[in-house]
Amino acid sequence: MVLLGAFAGLRVAEIAALRAEDVDFMRGVITPAIQYPGQDLKTEMSKTPIPIPAELAVLLNANPVRWGSATIVVGAFGRAVAPYTIETAFKAARVTVGGLPAGFRIHDLRHYFASLLIAAGLDVKTVQARLRHASAKTTLDTYGHMWPDRDESSRTAVSAAMMRTIREGEKALDG
Template structure:
């Protein structure tokens, strides 16, 4: 299940997309091209087909997994056959007990929320996070993950404080010159 976890946590793929991902990955350029979802159905929207850039390290991990399994899809079960969303979710339930710090109810979809938390913590803006999650609108991204951005109250206070300080400096300069 390692490729499924990598695709969910570091590319933001949905469960059905990860289960159906054939080798729609440009390993050389580091781009995942979601094309279908399980069970071989079209993706939920045109936006879901947006290419996802991944770092070379992730491309190498996924490429190595493909070379190891020699399967037609990237995510396989224990006998190297294409996996299903149900099998992936069952493996997540089974494996979460062995990963320290994961909450009891942790599921695959939580990896998709982990992905934007990484991007937001790195300072990426809402439009970039929207594009990487392949949301149709920035509003969806803000409604889903908006709580992860830094406190807007403090940043707006700081912006007003800077404006007030600049205004105060300007008024002092005017008083001195009069």
Template sequence: MASIKQRPDGVWRARYVGPDGKEYAKHAKLKRDAQAWLDDATAAMQAGTWVDPRTSKMTVGEWLDTWEAGYAGNRPGTVKSAATHLKLIRAKFGTRQLRSIRSSDVKTWMAELAEKYARSYVYAIHRRLAQVFTDAVHDGVVARSPVSRRTSPPAASQRPYVATTAQVWALYDALPRAYRNMLLLGAFAGLRPGEIAALKRSDVDWAAPSIEVRAQHDGAELKTEASAGVVPIPGDLATMLKADAGESYIVPGVFGRGVTAWHLNDVWATTRATIEGLPEGFRIQDLRHYFASLLIAAGLDIKVVQTRMRHASPVITLRTYAHLWPDTDDTSRAAVASVLSARKSPPGADPEGSSLASAD
């Protein structure tokens, strides 16, 4: 519904009802100006590019304020990560109008970031920017997002470094005894640093050896709902953990009162630097890759590996570790050959392959 009428004072009033069901109006001294405004709005609605005129001049910084307030209900770690990304986005685009950002602007910025940060981090910032603009489109603040696959930087490599068994034991021997359980929990149970720091003696079933993952350090929530669960462990591992465990925590630290994930990372960085062949950025978290490689090498299927890694979806497991599953030419040949062999000699067939008829 749209109309133009002249008021008693001679001013022309154009009005229409937007896609959101609300009425919008503009006053102009000349009828042609009012008509031009109405025509533009009508064309935008027909093309699907209409946005609320009250927010069309919103800056990136103003929208980020709104977006961040709505995002605050997520997990603390997730919110903290987003805040770091938003700080960079504000610095680059904060004062510009949201609708003024073009795909070329995004591509240029990604190239600038690639000179300062790791590929994985630049990719994460691009994903955050895409999330911010997608929500802006959904709220009707902008007509379309300038962020797409065309503006995306290269994704980080999905093939993480997997330490050798020799490197794992070298790390174990090099760590102070009060921190050795950190390596055992990461490499042979797949725990994350925050989970390692929070693990208590009461979380371990010593009789039927298993570890129940309940929380991260400082009471932080687990990464995902799938992160909570029971990890079965062999008796030998339970014995090693018990030997160096503190009165309350499995990784006691030098004072026996437990540690924080930050302190674990500090001790780890010092120790890692002494091990030959390990990448400079090799983290405690990367011990999980070694754990996954052990499970896959043992012949466990994708569902079991997903469960033991406590991934939310098998897609995550495959995306990270698909290359570790055996897929050789000989394996595929053997699979096909077994079916062909069965066809050549079906039950009840003679050597020539014809059915054996019984004599009457």
């Protein structure tokens, strides 16, 4: 469940419902199709495939292989679990992890996913697609503060254009 939240950005209801058939383990792609309890996803955009690294695909395949389960996340006896069960297990486990803020929720793993994409330099449209937000506005409203300040790069771009214009003007006057 942690891997799906932190490295694929899935919502808890998507984590609970993710089936082995929704993951292309060979190509490294998750294509969410339903959310718990077998309902349609939040939006059409939520069906957007999510590329994942091969290492994550291997780890996600462990439960279906071990338990013969239809779902990726299973309980102690290899059966599918509800979002409430996932959240309860997460709360119990989080106290064993040092350094997490009080009240850290499973949904905060989705925020972690977004922040790691932004820190890696991905643009807003790519982050929107990976989070499967219906619009870039949602992505910017939620995570816009995380993109690096571009004051210096815009200052440099304007300076370069201004200096070209000045040089071209000087050449025209000389010639």
